[in-house]
Every structure is written in structure tokens, then in C-alpha cells.
Amino acid sequence: MKKNKTNFNLLGIALFVVLLIVLQFVHLDDYYRKIVNLSFIYIVLGLSLNLINGFTGLFSLGHYGFMAVGAYTTAILTMPRDAKETYYMLEPCYDWLKAIELPLLPALLIGGLVAAFLGFLISLPVLRLNDDYLAIASMGFAEIILVLIRTQIRLTNGALGLKGVPRTDSYWLFGGVALLMIVFMVLLTTSAKGRALVAIREDEIAARAVGINSFRYKVVSFTIGSFWAGVGGGLMATLIGTVNQVQFTFQLTFNILLIVVLGGMGKIWGNVVAAMLVTFALEIMRFLDEPMGSGFFKNGRPGVRMVVFSLLLMVVVIGRTKLKGGKKRAKA
């Protein structure tokens, strides 16, 4: 049984590598390249939230705050000096910041580390709470982070956001980070530490009774999850080339949460597939928003896409449970 699982993971990783190699030989236009890369980013984000939510059972809704931190850090660190001179329109950028211009990879790493540090600080008070209280408090911290981003104008250019972030669209970068994340999760879940996390999710009191320092594990899990959220945010900044605080809304956490739930809580490969499906579904439905749509659907109006998306989502969530039939009521 255990051997099967190892083989399954290896097979998955191999398939992912093959996918990456195949992508090098397929010619896609810019738009599709972007979607593919976006789905890689969503793999990173989905798995990072799954680590917190699915594996450790901490119901955090604050992911978008950490993504914002990572995105802003990466953007500020990689923006060349003249871009900083041009785009800080409200107030000039700090002088010491202007001088800094890092290559992408170190900037991503630093973005992740800053997010992780914040995640660590926030986790100390927040993880003393349970369930819904944890959810709301983590969301509260994310909102506070965004308020700070909006008001630190010399650092973040406030409401106008940052433009002129150097862009890349290399599959190796986005796919590579996704692969790294997958390998990390596979290694983690097959280790004793990963099983400790699952034990905490299943029954925290029992886990504590067998000598697992549950608070420490929770803090570590939250911090690592925040790190990857920051990296994911940074990747998003390099993919799009702009960062603005309006991108980081509760809706973003929700899209990721959706990936986690559709892919299965605590499931790695389900998550990977769900991340791709949700990204593609969201993009494919864009035609609904276009007034001059093609084919049978000619009367697209802006906003229809999100209506259809929310409808589909509810049908999926409700329909899935109908199919499974009656299950026992979860513990309150």
C-alpha cells in the first residue's frame, strides 16, 4: 500500500516534468502562455493553502494578505531604477529603495521570506483561536496588511499600484516553482512531520496526548504556507507586470479555497488538477463578458462570466454532496 503511494507520487512528478518538456515544443500564443503559467501559480497557491487548511486543519482565510506582501516585495525589488522614478507618482519612492534592483529569483525568495516572517508574527496570536474565529481573525490581518499597503505611499505607491515590473513568461520559471512546491509537499506528507500535521487536523487533543507539540507545528505550517503564498504572489507580479492592491481581494482567497475544496482537502494531486481546471474554466468563460461574442452566445454582457462562475461553483459544491449521498453530520 505504502509502496503504491510512493509510485503514484513519482509517476505524478514524472508526468509533470514531461508536461513541462512538452510545453517547450508546443507553440502557444501569448494569451495561452499566460493562462498556462497562471495555472502553475495557482498550483503553488492551492498547495500552500492546502498545507494550512487541508493538512493542518487551520481554517485560514488570510491568504491574499500574504500574497500581496510577496507580490509587492518582489515587484519593488525587481523594478529598475528608472521605472521607480517614473511610476511613483503620488510621492517619490524612498531613496534607498531606488538603488535596489535584484534579479528575479532572489527577489522571489525575499518576497516569500517577508511573507513568511509576517505569517509567523501573525500566527502567534491568531493560532490561539479556533475554527471560525481563526478564519475571521486571519482575514482581519490580511485586511490590515492591505490597509497598510494602501497607506505606505512612499513604499508601495498607494492606490495607484506599481507598474513596469520586469516580466517573464518562461514555463521553466513558473512550472519549476510549481514542481518545487509539489516535491516539497510530497516529501513533507510522507515524513513524520507531515503525519503529525494530519494528526493535529484529525484530533488535536489526541495528537497532543501522544507528544506532538501542536502549537509549534501549527505555527510552522502557517509560516511555510505564508512563504509559498508570498512566492505565489511574487510570481503573479512578474507574470502580469503590475501590482495593485485591488487585485488582492477576498475573492482571490476564495478562488484558491475553491481549488483546495474541489481538489480535496489534504490531497496533493487533486489540488494540482483542480488548480489547472479552475484557472482554465475562469479564462474560457471570458467570452461571456464580450458584447460581440461568437457562436450561439451573442449577447454577452460584462459580469455574466462571474455569475456563471458562481453558479457553476454552487452547483458543483452542492451537487457533489448529493452524489455522495447522505453522510454523517460532521462534529460541531
Next chain:
Amino acid sequence: MTFFIQNLVNGISLGSLYALIAIGYTMVYGILRLINFAHGDIFMLGAYLAFYGMFFMSNVPWWGAFLLAVIVTGFFGILLERVAYSPLRNEPRINVLISAIGASFLMENLAILIFEGKPKPFPVPPLLDRSVKLGDISFNVIQIVIPVVTALLLVALHLVVNKTKTGMAMRALATDYEAASLMGININLIISATFLIGSLLAAVGGILYACRYPQLLPLMGMMPGIKCFIAAVIGGIGNLMGAVVGGLILGLSEIMIVAFLPSLNDYRDGFAFVILIVILLVKPTGLFGSNVKEKV
């Protein structure tokens, strides 16, 4: 001093609005242990229905349109529960929560589509729009109407919850869901009644809010929705009294901080969260929440 009283009036008026909406959250959470994310959108719907009611039924007096809007919104609340929540009643809570957030997005996006994204000016009835001067303090009639209506509704709610059979059944369900259902309580009916009451109050809140800040937007329910949930959590979720106190704390502190520390105005939307986190850290179940022992 007048400055203080002036802001006190503003704060109480905003706080009682928050309280009205917070009650809906707290009642639903008390029974279903569910954060009803769509509650803020019910609030939005109430305001829009009042707007269209006045628009299309010009021969009906404004209070008739308001009343109709409140009732229709109330039944919409029942519909919401039937469609989005009741099929998932025995599921893990995260699925129900996803459905709740999905319902909220659906309502918001439908509102953008149907009511259109651009802001609509809300025609405030002239009776409520007059400004009154009392010594040096000037305020709008609506600012007095809001706390009064809130107080009246709270008395009514108190009577319903404590003196009627339905109210008793609600309290029983909130105390012990399983045992109550074994006692022959019609769960579906009581949950519908809970959503009806919560949505009625939210609709009243939405209309009063629209009279106070006369501009309708499809996303107008989002921020008040989150803040009122915070108010419910601050007061101890599941506790009606707590929701009222939490709403007042939030409304008053929001107005007061901006009034006395104007430099913090940019941080305004963060206050609620700071207050929330501070209170949760001191008292993890809110001010009036009872401590639930973990069962092993």
C-alpha cells in the same frame, strides 16, 4: 463638548445599524454554526428593492414600498437557505462555507448585472431627510429614526425569542442541535424562521442605511457585512445582546477615532479588524460568549 455629543449621535446611529445586521449573523451562527456570508448581500437587496418599489409603484406611499421590500427580502432569505445551505446541512462545515461565499458572489454579480454597476441615488423620503438643530448640535431626522427603529425591533425580537414557541425552539436548537431535533422540533421550519427574521432585520438595516447614505451600489453590502459579522464576533457570536453591544462598540469607535484622530482617517477600514483581534485575544469567545469546554 458639542463636538463630542455630535459625534456621539453619529456613532450611536451607525452603531445601531451595525447591530441590526449583526443580529442576523449571530442568530444563524447560533443555530447552524455557519457564517452566512450572503447576509451583507441581503442587506444590499433590501435597499435595492425599496428603491425599485418606490420607482415602480408611484401611487403607493414610501413606507408601503419600504414595508413590501422588507417582506420580500425576508422571504428571499428563506429561499437562500433552502437553495444554498439546506442541501449541505450534514456536510463538513468548509463546504457549507464555500457555498455561502458562492451564494454571496452570485448575488453580488447578479446585482451588478441586473441593477447595473453604476451608483443609483436613493430618493430619501422628505420626512426623513430634514435636518434638525438642537442647540449647537445639528443632525438629520434619519439619525434619530435609526436608533429608535432599532430599539423597537430589538424589543420585538426579544419578545419573539423569549415568549413564543418558535423562539423557544430556536433557543433549543442553538443549545443542542441534535437533542432538539430528537425532541420533535421541526428543524426546517425553525431554521427558515431564523433566516426570515435575520433577513427582515437586514432589509430594514439596508433601507435605513440607504436613507443615511443615499447611494446604492451592488457591492454596498460587502463592507458593512464584514463589519457586522465582526460586531457579532466581538459581542460573542450566538448571543443577541452581544451583537447589539458589538455593533455599538464598532460604530462608536469608528466615528470617534476618525473624529478625534483625523490623521487616522486613511486607516478607517482597518479599525474594525484591529478591535476584533484585540478583543479575541483577550477573550477568545467574544465579550458575552460562553466558554465551551472541549470534549475529549
